Amino acid sequence: MKKNMMIPLFLFLAIYLLSSVLTKDMISLDLISKNQAPSLSHLFGTDWLGRDMLLRTLKGIQLSITLGIVTALLSTFLGLLLSLLATLNQYFDKMVSWLIDLFLSLPHLVTLILISFVLGGGFKGVVIGLMLTHWPAITRVLRAELLQLESMPYVQISKQLGKGFWWRARHHFLPHLFPQLMVGFTLIFPHAILHEASITFLGFGLSAEEPAIGIILSESMQYLSSGMWWLAFFPGLTLLVMVILFQRFANAFQNHLERDRSYGHYFNS
Template sequence: MKKNMFLPLSLFVLLYLISAMLRTDAIQIDLAVKNQAPSLGHLFGTDWLGRDMLQRTLKGIQLSISVGLLTALLSTLLGLTLSLIATMHQRLDQLVAWLIDLFLSLPHLVTLILISFVLGGGMKGIIIGLMATHWTGTARVLRAELMQLKDMPYVQMSKHLGRGFWWRARHHFLPHLIPQLIVGFTLIFPHAILHEAAITFLGFGLSAEVPAIGIILSEAMQYLSNGMWWLVFFPGLLLVVMVVLFQQFAHAFQAYIGRDRSYEQLIDD
């Protein structure tokens, strides 16, 4: 089980480190080698400006991973915060439940595009849009857990002894929720990457100057009819490979913590 979990994670981290070591200014324009098919000199070929597609794709992968990690972290924290607020009072619980139902009922991609468009696109728009549309699943699971946990005898004992809500949240709630938070993070991350690439491809995400996968695919579409298939194939393939590697790790990790084990046992392992 551990091998199934850490092998895809190791490949994923290796892919990110390779892309992170590549400098953006190393992607040079060279019109003498423009529109070249894949070869030993340019494994992913070159684009209409002679830029090496392997280097551009790796930088796009780095950006996608960075945006995905930040978005997944913020979405998980937002889901945790709202689920904790829901346990404070019945009225607040009704408000949080209404917000969850509201965002779940809205078309996911359309809502993301609207939020990004209203905020002017760019990095800020894409991160806030992804965060605002990916927290609901985590919040719903955590809220259900907390509704059961707050009625446990030891939690009620702490309340009667005068312990405040945030003390109970830190000492009783959070240690119990850590596995669910990790699982929520691993579920949000691949979706955030794909949705970032999708809305950037549609022109509502990152700016054209950024070497994002969505930008690369969008620019390449006008050259696809000229037989330059490598401009779309390799960036799209590497994006899919990256998402599949992380999903394999996520599924193995969820199976691992799904056993009847406490969080302390997981740490000891």
């Protein structure tokens, strides 16, 4: 199980760290080498400006992963906060339930595009848009778990002993919700990456000067008819491989959590 978990994680981190050392200056123009097919000197070929597509793809992957991690963390934290808020009283519970139903009833991609467009796009606009459209599902799961926990005898005893809400949240709720939080994060992360690439491809996401995968795919569309297939194939394939690697790690990690229930001491210490 540990081998199944560590190998995808190692490959995922290796690609991310490799892309992190790249600078924009390394993706320089070289008109002499433009429109070259994949070769030993340029594994992913070059584009219409002579830029190495391997370096551009790696830089785009770094941006996508960074955005996905930030979005997944913020969405998971927002879901936890709202689910805890729903347990305070019936008024907050009804308000959170109404918000969940509202966002789940809206077309996901359309809502994401509208939020990103209103906020002016860019990294901040995309992150906020993804965060505000990816929290409802995990919030609904966490809320259901918390409502069930509230009726547990040990939680009721804590109330009778005068323990406050945040004490119960730290010692009773968070240890129980830890697997759900990790599962929520691992599910949101690949969705965030793919949705960011989608809206950026459509022109509503990251700005054109950013080396994002969506920008690369969007720019390559006008050159596919001339036979430059590598401009879209390799960036798209790399994005897919990164998502699959993370999903393999996530599945192994979730199985590991189900087998090991010793995570509660992190919150009780």
